Amino acid sequence: MFSQFALHERLLKAVAELKFVEPTPVQAAAIPLALQGRDLRVTAQTGSGKTAAFVLPMLNRLVDLKQKRVEIRALVLLPTRELAQQTLKEVERFSQFTFIKAGLITGGEDFKEQAAMLRKVPDVLIGTPGRLLEQLNAGNLHLEHVQVIVLDEADRMLDMGFAEDVERLCNECPNREQTMLFSATTGGAGLRDMIGKVLKTPEHLMLNSVSQLAEGTRQQIITADHNQHKEQIVQWLLQNETYDKAIIFTNTRVMADRIYGHLVAKDYKAFVLHGDKDQKDRKLAIERLKQGGAKILVATDVAARGLDVDGLDLVINFDMPRSGDEYVHRIGRTGRAGNEGLAVSLICHGDWNLMSSIERYLKQTFERRVIKEVKGTYSGPKKVKASGKAAGVKKKKTDKKGDKKVVAKRKPTAKPKPNAPLASSDGLAPLKRRKPAPAAE
Known part of the structure; x- marks a missing residue:
């Protein structure tokens, strides 16, 4: 029960209003430590409730502030506009019975309007690093009184x-008392370097190992001959799989637009989402998908983080993601909060090695699937070793290291008889042999 946490009564009232009853594992592990003011480094799968795990302790720190609102007290940094907007909504939901105000700074919005909002000094500022730095460089953003930073x-x-x-943004908050870092993957050396620079003696919480991520999602691969064949498979899946909502991921904006065009031509209710779309179109695409106005979203990895849509139960990787972490975030859009999902990756010849490396990273083996109606010729790399007899080789003695040497059998070439006429290269009469010239003295 959330009542077990030492949260302010106004926050508990909001939790009850939102019908939050049992905390998720990440909330149960992180909230008590965060309330103690500890720095945290938390790894937990997508859809596990990480946002509430940092929002509630952050708001609890601010809820009893008596002084007039003259400084930003909390800063939340996120990678994408969509995730920042979603986090703002969560902060507003949990703070609905308090006087805490939150503001949003992301790209794609009017710079001057954002500067005007900053002059009102929100308690909590949520944003993406690029636009926050632009406001900082313009002299509109002051972070010296920030108490808590969250890196989601x-x-x-x-x-x-x-x-x-x-x-740099963390360094602009010299008086911060707490830093919390959340992610769905363990990251690499770069993340470890950041942890060393911005966290102070952090508590490490790993709620899921990489191999346990997306346990509620069936993961399949289907081999394809080429992109046109992949498009046929996508059409078959959309026509025959049972799903409420689906996302098709591509690696490029051009391919996303191409697939979207084909779907619209076949009267599918679809939207496309990628970096070339302006903020208005991106908001519209996500809202339509959430409200059910569209069943299919075609997207690049801009949608792989922070997209929380109920009923999203099918993910198709038209292109294989370029890393294991990106794969985790893509398929994390489905199978959320204990629900089941299906993730299908389409694999051509050039995708096989990348797919295999992701399997090794996750310590999993994807289910191989064949659809007879759209079956192609490619089925994965062939591992055929010719036998010695078939290859026309014979064994020879071993070398000093004990390795066997093999040589191909060759028919001996016949040596010409001394007086035999030589055949001409043009197939005409045989040439006569000339007597050797006398050696020079």
Whole structure:
């Protein structure tokens, strides 16, 4: 029960209003430590309730502030606009019975309007690193009184090249008392480096090992001959699988637009989401998907983080993601909060090695699936070793190291008889042999 946590009564009232009863494992592990003011580094699978795990302790720190609102007290950094907008909604939901105000700073919105909002000084500021730095450089953002920083999806921020931006923003908060870092993957050396720079003697909480991520999702691969064949498989899946909502992931904006165009031509209710879309279109696409106005979203990895849509039970990787962490975040869109989902990856010849490396990273083996109606010729790399007899080789003695040497059998070439006429290269009469010239003295 959430009542077991030492949360302010106004926050517990909001929790009850939202019908939160039992905390998830990540909430049960992180909230008590966060309430003690500890720095945290938390790894937990997507859809496990990480947002509430940091929002509630953060709000609890601010709820009893008596002084007039003149400084930003909490900063939440996130990699994408969509995740930032979703986090703002969560903060507003949990703070509905308090006087805490939150603000949002992301790209794609009017810079001057954001500056005006900053002059009102929200208690909690939520944003993406790039636009926050722009406001900081313009003199509109002051962070010296920030008490708590949250880095959500920190590994993704590193993948997107925000490492220096995040570090600078953290350095702009010299008086912070607590830093919490959350992600769905363990990340690599870059993340460990960031942890060493921004966290002080953190408590490490790993709620899921990599091999346990997305346990509620069936993971399948289907081999394909080429992109056109992949498109046929996508059409078959959308027509024959049982799903409420689906996402098709591509690695490029061009391919996302191409697939979206084919779906619309076949009267599917679909939207496309990628970096070339302006903020208005991106908001519309996500809202339509959430409300059921569209059943299918075609997207690049801009949608792989922070997209929480009820009823999303089918993910199709048209292109295999470029890393194991990105794969985890893509398929994490389905099978959330204990529900079941299906993730299907389409594999051509050039995708096989990448797929195998992701299997090794996850310590899992994906289910191989064949659809007879759209079966192609490619079925994975062939491992055929020719026998010695078939290859026309014979064994020879071993070398000094004991390795066997093999040589191919060859028919001996016949040596011409001394007086035999030579055949001409043009197939005409045989040439006569000439007597050798006398040696020079």
